[in-house]
Amino acid sequence: MISFLQIDLPAMLVGTLAALVCALIGNFLVLTRQSMLGDAMGHVVLPGIVIAFVLAGTTATWVMLTGAFAAALFSAMLVEFFRRVARIEASAALGSVFTAMFALGVLLLERTGVARTTFDVHHILFGNIETAIWPAATGVASLFDPTALASLPPQLGRLAFGLAVVALVVVLLFKELRVISFDPDFARTVGIPPQIIGAVVVTLAALAAVVSLSAVGAILLVAMMVCPPATARMLTDDLKTQVWLSLLFALASGVFGYAIAVLVPLAFGYEISLGAAGTIAVLSGLFQLVAMLFGLKRGLPKLT
Amino acid sequence: MAELHPLLQVLLLQAGYNTIVVMLGAAALGAATGVVGVFAMLRRRALVADAVAHATLPGVALGFILAVALGFSGRNLSFLLSGAALTAVLAALSIQWIANRTRLTEDTAIASVLATFFAFGIVLLTVIQTLKTGGQAGLDIYLLGATAGMLREEAITLALFAIAVALIVALLFKELTLISFDADYARAHGFPVRLLDLAILALVLVVVVIGLRIVGLVLIVALLITPPAAARFWSDHTGRMTVVSGAIGAFSAYFGAAISAISPDTPTGAVIVLVAFFLLLASIVFGTARGLLVRAIGARNLRRAA
Structure with missing residues (x-):
């Protein structure tokens, strides 16, 4: 029980919270045909984190958030410059910018030596949920003990903060988000500016990417931004139902994915454990596969 | 020649024999990706290529496991690359199936296939790490690429494949150009558009x-996107654009491999991608067909004429 509280619970929480925050905003990326934005965000944030760390010398939350946001903003501006001023086709603009930013991040990691001390490029790519531990836990009572709770892994607080902000904005702007997701032209006629709501969606996606990247790695955030919303979309036409279903699938992926990766092999006495971030992402993809094969709404006409 | 800067020495092919072969192999790869990338970009397949590249990871891992299970070395190139090709094809088919048969749009199909396949590859890598066999470290180079430790035979194989790709593009050039600019016209005149699209995908x-060996599967897509994007600023003519794109790709890979060869801690793939990106930035400004400078001068002349 104590080892579950110290090792498995924090890791499971980190994986699940990241899954929830990414899936929540992912619904609107999927509906507005910006699914690859999650992929792009997962890549461009890397140099921001590395530069911020090198400049400030700390991995404090606000440093990471500032660096990552600056990188996301800079990339978004560069993509817009490529598209509007240089007139490069949209997917080529996105593709050339996010690969260059990621390459810059990898190069900085290796050249500054940060790769050996602070961030492992493998952890950034694959995630390393398993490092989230809670040594202060001594029993169930620790769950209610403020001093023990204060020593929970810092990425948990970051993820909870991100989830709270994204959830709040989604709730407040739900009507506007619904309209621009399904009918941007109608949005304009009823006085909802699609560009501004679109910018809000991109900003929230950046926030979700930032709080998730160093905690769970790029691949889990990319999977979570697209797979649970896509799964939910196979099952319902109603946006509210879709959002709740996507959160349910994210939750199930997080909890069962971690269990399959770590707890099941252990229970059967195997020495091996699978990478939890990868397993969670694969599970979310399998949910999507099943939904695509058997979902009630899988083949309805595509959005126009 | 001892006073030459080390980078210049490497660039002028005065480094060791192995380095030279590897740099030429890289250049051949860059040329091939630049050439194929033009048509991938014009047919809007650039991001499909990204998913396909990430989807090679589970194949590489399965190839490793199979090779070890059959008593071969885990670094056996034919096992690794066959596995990579297999899962890449599977990913391409999955994307097509999702985009055609469900109501999910193509971007969602690409992103979810990319994420799921890559994640499966990661899970397999963690399994491999626990296997009691050597050579695991060798798999790392397929992620971000490396020229270090590359064998002469590998470089020559790459170069031969690159030349074959360039030849196929040259043979199909007229057809590929036609479907890139006017697929409907091509279809109406009896060109097999679907088959040609399939050919582009196969070349990708x-x-x-x-390219996995040198640039790595995370960044190889940049070599398919960035050189063609840069080449568009130098010519509107598809033939010239293809040549320029191939040249930019070749130079990026050659130069990047050279930098990576002389300095430690520089992942080859990342350097190559950054060189290509700088060439793109330069092309945006100085390109003779639609660069910003040319456009600015053209606009001024137009005003003066008016």
Whole structure:
């Protein structure tokens, strides 16, 4: 029980919270045909984190958030410059910018030596949920003990903060988000500016990417931004139902994915454990596969 | 020649024999990706290529496991690359199936296939790490690429494949150009558009798989996107654009491999991608067909004429 509280619970929480925050905003990326934005965000944030760390010398939350946001903003501006001023086709603009930013991040990691001390490029790519531990836990009572709770892994607080902000904005702007997701032209006629709501969606996606990247790695955030919303979309036409279903699938992926990766092999006495971030992402993809094969709404006409 | 800067020495092919072979192999790869990338970009397949590249990871891992299970070395190139090609094809088919048969749009199909396949590859890598066999470290180079430790035979194989790709593009050039600019016209005149699209996808697959070794599967797509994007600023003529794109790709890979060869801690793939990106930035400003400078001068002349 104590080892579950110290090792498995924090890791499971980190994986699940990241899954929830990414899936929540992912619904609107999927509906507005910006699914690859999650992929792009997962890549461009890397140099921001590395530069911020090198400049400030700390991995404090606000440093990471500032660096990552600056990188996301800079990339978004560069993509817009490529598209509007240089007139490069949209997917080529996105593709050339996010690969260059990621390459810059990898190069900085290796050249500054940060790769050996602070961030492992493998952890950034694959995630390393398993490092989230809670040594202060001594029993169930620790769950209610403020001093023990204060020593929970810092990425948990970051993820909870991100989830709270994204959830709040989604709730407040739900009507506007619904309209621009399904009918941007109608949005304009009823006085909802699609560009501004679109910018809000991109900003929230950046926030979700930032709080998730160093905690769970790029691949889990990319999977979570697209797979649970896509799964939910196979099952319902109603946006509210879709959002709740996507959160349910994210939750199930997080909890069962971690269990399959770590707890099941252990229970059967195997020495091996699978990478939890990868397993969670694969599970979310399998949910999507099943939904695509058997979902009630899988083949309805595509959005126009 | 001892006073030459080390980078210049490497660039002028005065480094060791192995380095020279590897740099030429890289250049051949860059040329092939630049050439194929033009058509991938014009047919809007650039991001499909990204998913396909990431989807090679589970194949590389399965190839490793199979090779070890059959008593071969885990670094056996034919096992690794066959596996990579297999899962890449599977990913391409999955994307097509999702986009055609469900109401999910193509971007969602690409993103979810990319994420799921790559994640499966990661899970397999963690399994491999626990296997009691050597050579695991060798798999790392397929992620971010490396020229260090590359064998002469590998470099020559890459170069041969690259030349084959360039030849196929040259043979199909007229047809590929036609479907890139007017697919409907091509279809109406009896050109097999679907088959030609499939050919482009197959060529993308080939260059991605042979590029894994040098650039790595995370960044190889940049060599398919960035050189063609840069080449568009130098010419509107598809033939010239293809040549320029191939040249930019070749130079980026050659130069990047040279930098990586002389300085430690520089992942080859990342350096190559950054060189290509700088060439793109330069092309945006100085390109003779639609660069910003030319456009600014053209606009001024127009005003003066008016």
